[in-house]
Amino acid sequence: MRGVIVTGMAGALALAGTAVAGERVAFARQLDGDPAAERVVLQTRACDGGATCRRVAVRDGGRTVPVSTWTMTGYGYGATAAARPVRLMAGGASQLLIRKDTVRGTGSSPAEITVVRWDGRRGRVMLRLSKTSRGLPPGFAYVAGIDARVLSGPRLLLTREALNRADDPTCCSSGVRVRTWRARGDRLIVVSSRVRRR
Numbered sequence: 739m740r741g742v743i744v745t746g747m748a749g750a751l752a753l754a755g756t757a758v759a760g761e762r763v764a765f766a767r768q769l770d771g772d773p774a775a776e777r778v779v780l781q782t783r784a785c786d787g788g789a790t791c792r793r794v795a796v797r798d799g800g801r802t803v804p805v806s807t808w809t810m811t812g813y814g815y816g817a818t819a820a821a822r823p824v825r826l827m828a829g830g831a832s833q834l835l836i837r838k839d840t841v842r843g844t845g846s847s848p849a850e851i852t853v854v855r856w857d858g859r860r861g862r863v864m865l866r867l868s869k870t871s872r873g874l875p876p877g878f879a880y881v882a883g884i885d886a887r888v889l890s891g892p893r894l895l896l897t898r899e900a901l902n903r904a905d906d907p908t909c910c911s912s913g914v915r916v917r918t919w920r921a922r923g924d925r926l927i928v929v930s931s932r933v934r935r936r
């Protein structure tokens with residue numbers, strides 16, 4: 739079950755037990771093999787401490803299945819969320835590029851980028867990058883900024899991570915890592931990685 743972030747049953751239970759204060763449709767897009775387009779919605783609720791939490795869900799006919807959590811894994815912060823369709827696999831379906839940021843966050847606040855493939859029943863995580871992802875280049879202590887975009891043409895995802903040494907102020911990173919990723923099966927794998935040091 740690796741990579742499955744929520745099953746249909748768990749999603750239904752989570753929705754039943756969680757008050758969703760607000761919701762808006764981000765976009766409608768064909769995400770799987772059935773004829774109807776799925777609607778991708780951003781759901782909002784109040785989190786502990788007055789922060790706003792948002793998550794992304796897919797509405798497929800009468801079912802609504804979350805494809806992200808309300809907060810970022812391992813943190814209790816409120817989170818903003820945004821989702822857009824991307825094409826990283828062959829075929830007509832789109833995948834979702836989900837970005838989560840901390841509500842009223844600073845440079846050191848948690849952020850997360852996730853690529854999810856909707857398989858018609860649930861969201862499968864193809865890639866998840868956060869500021870605390872392991873495997874940093876030698877000499878760097880943490881990621882101060884993270885971003886992702888799709889390169890036109892070859893179905894490659896490009897990620898940029900601002901890299902800080904332990905004594906860097908969060909404003910001013912000592913390095914940047916640029917990686918490109920492509921789909922292999924249900925995962926995204928690194929095809930190039932470059933670290934620039936200032």
Ligand SMILES: [Ca+2]
Nearest residue numbers: 770772774775
């Ligand atoms: Ca569909």
